[in-house]
Amino acid sequence: MRPASHRTAGIKRPIAALDVAEAPSPSVPFWTKPLPDDVCRVTTQPLHGVEEFVISGVGLEHQSPRPVLHPSLFTAWEAASAEVDEYFGWTPNELEIVGDEGRLVEALLSGHLCVISDGSYKRALGTASVQLLPRKGEKDRIIVRCQTPGLPQDQSVYRSELIGLLAGIMVVDWLLQQWAPMLHSKPRVRIACDGFSALLNTFSDNRVSPHQAQFDLVSSLHKALARSKASWEPSHVYGHLDHATPFSSLSWWSKRNVEVDNWAVAYRHQLIAPNARFFTELAALYIGDVKQSRLDPDYIQELVALPALRKRWREKLTVTPEAESETDWTSLARAMRSLPAGVQRWTTKHVVGMCGVGKFKVRWGYDTSAACPCCGEFEDHLHVPRCMAPSTSAEWDRRTVALDSWLDTQVTDPAIKHALLSLLKGVRDPSLPSIRVVPGRLRSAFRSQQCIGYQGLLEGRLSHQWAPLQEEYLQSRGSQRSPTLWASRLSHQLILLGFQLWEHRNSVQHSEDNVQLQERSQQVNNGIHNQFDMGPTDLPKVVQRMLSVKRLTVLNNPLVDREEWLKLLPIFLFVCLPFLPSN
Template sequence: MCSQLLQPLTALTGAHTFQWTDKCEKAFKGRLVEALLSGHLCLISDGSYKRDLGTAAAQLLPRKGEKDRIIVPCQTPGLPQDQSAYRSELIGLLAGNMVVDWLLHQWAPTLQSKPRVRIARDGFSALLNTFSDNRVTPQQAQFDLVSSLREALARSKASWEPSHVYGHLDHATPFSSLSWWSKRNVEVDNWAVAYRHQLIAPNARFFTELAALYIGDVKQSRLDPDYIQELVALPALRKRWREKLTVTPEAESETDWTSLARAMRSLPAGVQRWTTKHVVGMCGVGKFKVRWGYDTSAACPCCGEFEDHLHVPRCMAPSTSAEWDRQTVALDLWLDTQVTDPAIKHALLSLLKGVRDPSLPSIRMVPGQLRSAFRSQQCIGYQGLLEGRLSRQWAPLQEEYLQSRGSQRSPTLWALCLLHQLILLGFQLWEHRNLVQHSEDNVQLQERSQQVNNGIHNQFDMGPTDLPKVVQRMLSVRRRTVLNKPLVDREEWLKLVRMERTAYRRALAPQRRILHRFFHPADHSP
């Protein structure tokens, strides 16, 4: 009988294992089935989770007669990233539900009414989401289990009465002093913990799971948009990294991508867009303004050199250098306020200098315990600091320093905020560049202004002779008055005078040819 019962239950619940007490045959035909049909059967379950491994245990027994029971220990299926205490709570409920339905199928297949089964557990969220009428979505945590459990309850031949019991009360109260429900909860919790060290099972498809998503023959517990996007986009991104020599495989493995992802999500939307554009280099710098037809020169507005996205923080114009110094001093002060290890601060600021001058950072400038992290950041690249690509070795070093000082600060939060500061440092340099772009300090505007002024001087030097009388009045004002006008107005003035002078000369050309023929007939003889 035990082997006959084990096979269908294993198929229903997805490779779970069951234990049976002595005299289980008698129990099925006696108190357990009687308690089930009379509405006195209880289902108590609990889960256990630690280090990406989850298990659960459920027991079915009557309110009186604890010796007659079914014990169902099982591992929580799923990938390591799917595991959680919540998922383990759910799998215990599903396993117990399957056992109850199997008992009814075997011993009361023609039962007209639904017997009542009382469910008790300490996981309030699992109970709430299982018996709630709220709609579940594929993006919801543990969607596969929640939807399967709801479907199983809807199909069940029993009616369910959920109740919550506080767990782990034995930590503060003797076991003998606990209520009957609390004792049973402690038992299943202990069984789940003990069972957690035994089994490893794949995330099998549940019997009542209507639809499932498989990636590489592995069933997913939910539709994770970030994971799907990574599977689709990461191969193409890595290919571009190789072609553009942006991120090497070694640098990819050294980068703290988790902190970068958190930092990007918490940045303002505008800074997020700016970062993604500048990381790939396709932004409003001179190189692309020429390519897009917005400008005729790719010169930097601050220094006049060729400008791409890498030039912006490396520009050696005095105003940019002063802005760089202001931002790095502010970062230095910020690192002090965050209780940063002085050695780490010195190493990071030295590496940051490599953005503008790669010859400056030297590993001899840092102590031995930081040299591995220093080399790791050099492998990623100095520019990577301004793009949020921080070595994953810095946070553990900062954690050691905080622990040595007895500080409760989070090194993870420190790394996230540091990335904010580094990305915003690059953004502030871009903002400075834009201010210069639209000011009189713009090198390109200065060249344009000089060319326009030279043209104005030439027009005044030629005088009003070749101009219509209406336009001659434009040269009757003082030269300094025109030169003091804004650049746009001076360009319009020069354009108009040149056009009118050219048009007037063209209109006089026929008359000059006639006069030339009259006074120089020999030049026109056959």
């Protein structure tokens, strides 16, 4: 029994290419001859009364011709893009070929292709644009546009310049991969941008450190250059010359730089791109599923230490969650970096409270009394700026007057200055600051600073509301001063104020004004008086010489010298008495 129909597959070709004359002869009951090249399947029907089949034409289908593969930059770009996933790989966002790609490849192979890139950055968003073209024949060119990958804090003009250089290198290698895969020599390519630091770090032979800025991109560029099939010749071109010179008067390189700069600026309209691992990036650090552009010790330390620090803040009531959210940490960090290393260490110790005050000197076994050297009261780190000894009060007044003058030199809003100095008085007397004397526009900042605390103010922890208020004042005066720099410098001055009070305390600690030393001094003086009152009679000559000096001369010596003088007398007597003649 024969089937009613029979289908056989063949190779697809366009429908218009079908030639009926090529159809096989229906002389056999089953179709055993090859189908025409353009026939995908064919339906056959038996003839009446005979065991033969003919083509009915029903269900005739055709395949498209086999595609003829031509070298194409887009093929390489799409293949690389297909390998990109959330954590690995990066390719430029847009490629555009203007003119003939083949002529561009000819320029590349002959060493006449130029690559010009430029980056753009503003408001935590970076982009870059690149064009590849020969010096002659500007109608043929490849234009590349890409968004700078990374987190907002990673973005910078420098990073955008780097990503533009990487995009240019990748496109050149894709061209060589497609058009000259068996090429043994390396064609010379000149690459230029207006970012001198980007060029220097990309083409430098210096070893890349994971701590340096944009480590992920710089290291990837080094690896991309090592793998590249082209020989690269970097060149620096000055950017933005069109701002002062007509475009027609610029050099060829400057014109091309202006073009890519304009394209990069125009392309800067998307959200921040994810920062995936580059194909040539050997290793990557991910924190919270986000790749880091460099090894940032401060950020890693914050991730490790901040949870424990916040716990201690809660336990010791040092910084409340509300105070943490109100604090201008950026200005404080900038201020801390500007301090000498010794003052940085002092600040850290005093903020924690574990420092060389009486409380800890007793705990560490360095002293038997926790009394303040200035006033004799119990001394911890909070007592130092609050000591009511006359000398400390005078030092406080002198330093706050100096701060008042400094605020004037920094063009501080007079109302802000008055509010800050009023808050500073709260360090020594919490009842003094009053919001009633503060203008309405400053009251929110005043309350915010009170939330942080008066001690926090002395430690440089300003409210984040002060800088915007100072900015408004500066703008009203037409000043170009930076309010953020003003805030960080103010934090710096406040920390120094506390440090200067500590220095005053130490000067008293080692002087005759120390209340503890005053008692010791009185005891030593009484002993000296007793020795002089007994006189030198019947004493050895060496002891007599010690008592032959004027009493006032000995009493005017420093305490340490007086104590030594008093200790030497019994020693000499002990040594000399056995040799004295007996009566």
